[in-house]
Amino acid sequence: MEKISSENLKALESRYNIALINSLSGFKPIVLIGTRNNDGLENLAIFNSLTHIGANPPLLAIVSRPNSVDRHTIENIRDTGIFSINHVSEHFYKKAHQTSARYDRSQSEFEFCQIDKEYKDNDSVPFVKGSLLQIEMKLEQIIPIELNDTLLCLGSVQNIYVKKEFLGTDGFIDLEKMNLVCGSGLDSYYSPKLIARLPYAKP
């Protein structure tokens, strides 16, 4: 095995270092976060940091970098207290990737990336039309991570939108049947194929 030490890391060229460290967290979920600010300006941004925090109460989190394009998302979430999670399928992953470009505040990624939007009961948050798993989230808490000036944005699940054909009788949602993608690094997209569902493990 090749050993890359923290001393080696410090000496690496910046882009190489970013690609390497971004590979270390393995395969990641790919979602689009939809938001709107109090002036009605919409934003849509790709995130690969969605994390399950707990089932009861139902909590999910994303990590935001205040100095990146993510910042419009977190500003809007602070404004309205609400955001949408829209899972990305193979049929629109290229458009989803395009939302990572640095658009101005006044430019809606829905328009510039040609992604259709829809509103549901709550008119403060746009969803991605055609996303097969959409979740309306309520902001619960933003925890600053001072080590690198990022933010952990915690939300609670309000409404889940999913077609019946993807929802199992045991509550399991069939992400593969939806053709959801996962990612690695900053630029790679994958189609996961089921190996197996395993029974609950006992000693």
Next chain:
Amino acid sequence: MEKISSENLKALESRYNIALINSLSGFKPIVLIGTRNNDGLENLAIFNSLTHIGANPPLLAIVSRPNSVDRHTIENIRDTGIFSINHVSEHFYKKAHQTSARYDRSQSEFEFCQIDKEYKDNDSVPFVKGSLLQIEMKLEQIIPIELNDTLLCLGSVQNIYVKKEFLGTDGFIDLEKMNLVCGSGLDSYYSPKLIARLPYAKP
């Protein structure tokens, strides 16, 4: 689309609710976290919450539930300030899943799940022998998430162990070539197949 509201969620049977909420975060990385306490007792536990926090400094995080089997892991990390991340490939995902069973504190999952271990320079932390991507981590901070009594455990990358054949000239690690698995829900394992690597997005 079926709409499942937060009111509906509260009325769901517990196991159905857990399966449903655990599906919402999409595809997740699957890793084994190796630790040892100050008495030399080893622990190995499967986690699906590994998250990239930042590349510079190189930070990763896991979420731990203090009242679950995860707690041995977090207790050991507090003891020694160190842990190993071992990515899981298809050839040992069943053994990795078995570490989620509730073993006693005195029982090493390495032994009971028949997973080979190895020590490297630092003798405070066991690694999974045969894991194709191993990372030695130093504890940086444990942030309590009071909303549901979980812990965000933040570590910095110390040493990376990877075979040269999987490491690209741009720093990208080829997780698919390693046959790494990803998961969904609590019991499903997948083999991701590359769709494409996309260029850096510009407006």
